[in-house]
Amino acid sequence: MPTIAAPSFLSLSGGGALPVYAANRLSTRAEAGSVAPVSDAPVSTPPAERRTQAERRAESERRLLQASAELIVERGLELTSLADIGRRAGASHAAVNHRFGSKDELVDRLIEQAGEYYAATARGRLRGLTGIDALMELCALYLDLVDGPDPIGRVHVVLWSEAVAHTAERRAAHLDWDRRLRDFIETLLQDAVAQGSVDARLPVPQAAISIVGSLRGIAMQLLLDPGQTDLSTAQAALDVMVRDALRPR
Incomplete structure (x- = not known):
């Protein structure tokens, strides 16, 4: 299987690490029949650790990027x-x-953050998978994040659609995202060809373009007409079509 940490869609500036958005919930259960003793003594609370300037800066950026993603998904970039x-x-x-500094710089950082989110998710979900199974899991997780509750997973689709009408400078970050994704899909396809689960005559670069196009099209339908687009059905259909199209003849 291709190394997940190799330079590719999953290797992005920023280390590919995501902030933890929610703490784990801990629950305790008292033993049957036992009652905790009550004490009148004051409970001492250790002083909260002061955050470093870097931690405060990172938290501030996280809030701004989250707010940016929410608003752009709701109303678009221009508004x-x-x-x-x-x-x-x-x-x-x-x-x-x-x-x-500017909206363009914010958009570049937002696209980078979205890439880190996808990369971190992919590193977990693709672990142990190879060949065509790794490719189809990548396709499934892409659509899961587009349809998920975190706007960071959806915002790049909105920005990608708006980038078509913008200047070359605005499109640069989107082109980089697409190239990284296509490169990684090409790596997975080459791995699948080597394993024998994909036809050796497959034109890999063109196949990667077709797969990215399919993912983008389904993602746009999920955003534009969610009531008429069932995620699980779309994922299952894509899985069948891609596997059938790529299987060895």
């Missing part, structure tokens, strides 16, 4: 201002400007 993002994140317009 989302830096002031809107600041209000949603509980920060000032000046704070957003200071952190990102």
